[in-house]
Amino acid sequence: MNVQPLHIDAAGPGPDAAAAAAAGPPVVELAGVSKRFGQRAALDEVTLTVRRGEVLGIIGRSGAGKSTLIRCLNGLERPDAGEVRIEGRAISRLSERELQPMRRRIGMIFQHFNLLANSTAAENVALPLKIAGIAKAERMRRAGELLDLVGLSDRGGAYPAQLSGGQKQRVGIARALAAEPALLLSDEATSALDPETTGQILELLRDINRRLGLTVALVTHEMEVVREIASRVVVLENGHVAEEGEVCRVFADPQAPITATLLRSLRPELPADLAARLTSTLGGEAVFRLDLVGEAARAPLLAELAGRFGAEARLLHGGIETIQGRPVARLFVAVRPSPAADLAAIAAFLASRATRSDLLGHVSSAS
Numbered sequence: 001m002n003v004q005p006l007h008i009d010a011a012g013p014g015p016d017a018a019a020a021a022a023a024g025p026p027v028v029e030l031a032g033v034s035k036r037f038g039q040r041a042a043l044d045e046v047t048l049t050v051r052r053g054e055v056l057g058i059i060g061r062s063g064a065g066k067s068t069l070i071r072c073l074n075g076l077e078r079p080d081a082g083e084v085r086i087e088g089r090a091i092s093r094l095s096e097r098e099l100q101p102m103r104r105r106i107g108m109i110f111q112h113f114n115l116l117a118n119s120t121a122a123e124n125v126a127l128p129l130k131i132a133g134i135a136k137a138e139r140m141r142r143a144g145e146l147l148d149l150v151g152l153s154d155r156g157g158a159y160p161a162q163l164s165g166g167q168k169q170r171v172g173i174a175r176a177l178a179a180e181p182a183l184l185l186s187d188e189a190t191s192a193l194d195p196e197t198t199g200q201i202l203e204l205l206r207d208i209n210r211r212l213g214l215t216v217a218l219v220t221h222e223m224e225v226v227r228e229i230a231s232r233v234v235v236l237e238n239g240h241v242a243e244e245g246e247v248c249r250v251f252a253d254p255q256a257p258i259t260a261t262l263l264r265s266l267r268p269e270l271p272a273d274l275a276a277r278l279t280s281t282l283g284g285e286a287v288f289r290l291d292l293v294g295e296a297a298r299a300p301l302l303a304e305l306a307g308r309f310g311a312e313a314r315l316l317h318g319g320i321e322t323i324q325g326r327p328v329a330r331l332f333v334a335v336r337p338s339p340a341a342d343l344a345a346i347a348a349f350l351a352s353r354a355t356r357s358d359l360l361g362h363v364s365s366a367s
């Protein structure tokens, strides 16, 4: 294996370069990949592409086929039909021996870190280099560089039991990067970590993605993880791709029912006491649920309702989140039309501004 020093820009190319890299050549291509276990189709004609520099999130219910998909990518599972290509090379029919060099192009991080307990952090990181036959002095030098990259330069001599969960995952990431992979696979890598440590690990992965242009495919049940670092998302349901697209688009405006269900945890709900008082009888205040994306999320909507329609409008509940740098507002708004105003006109105005606008009902007073 040809071991080059890590070349890292001091400032890094930044998000624009990352976006440009996302339009790079395919690192992974799946074409009509199917895999059955008995009667069960774990994967059903899955076709997708992951391009260089992209971070792809893979989500789905338990049993949807996420792990099978990951195992097909690293050659641990052979599809019954279809083709898997890594950097343009079809791997589905390679022998175990032919698969070895290809597997070195793929780094993997795990929920429970999978570190060797009796080896130091530096030895764990150096392990893939040892397997590749790199001399000890060189592999330990490189392990030091990698530990530096993940912010653990002073912990190389520590054993896993002496490290926190976040530090163990940093070692796992450094080890996965040791062979300079073309693709980093992450299988629930933050699921065993507390929210603060999860944030730090995601920041590290984002940083590595930007600085090294590394391509990442990550499986997670944590929708926040996808929102934080993925550029694209694939939603699996019963082994097939139910929806895929830019994270911003899919999270702001999910098309498949399964996507809306999975993302429900991110969506604010109308407070229960208010929901219980909603009726279909006109009068009082009309309660709207609105999803607003981009410019519309920042517009002075309530003031506009007052100015255009003479309506009294109040924010009941909700908030603004940032997805891939774009604001997405999910709001519940109460509108009391002035006597002259037409509620239908207000509803049409809101629909023209919102990605999604629902008139939920009416309350005599929403407060």
Ligand SMILES: Nc1ncnc2c1ncn2[C@@H]1O[C@H](COP(=O)(O)OP(=O)(O)OP(=O)(O)O)[C@@H](O)[C@H]1O
Pocket: 037, 040, 041, 042, 060, 061, 062, 063, 064, 065, 066, 067, 068, 069
């Ligand atoms: N080796 C196997 N033998 C038999 N059935 C399997 C095997 N591996 C997976 N399956 C089945 O294939 C389907 C998809 O499983 P998979 O583990 O890929 O789903 P998943 O989305 O990763 O689920 P989870 O989120 O629970 O890990 C499930 O019905 C599972 O029971």
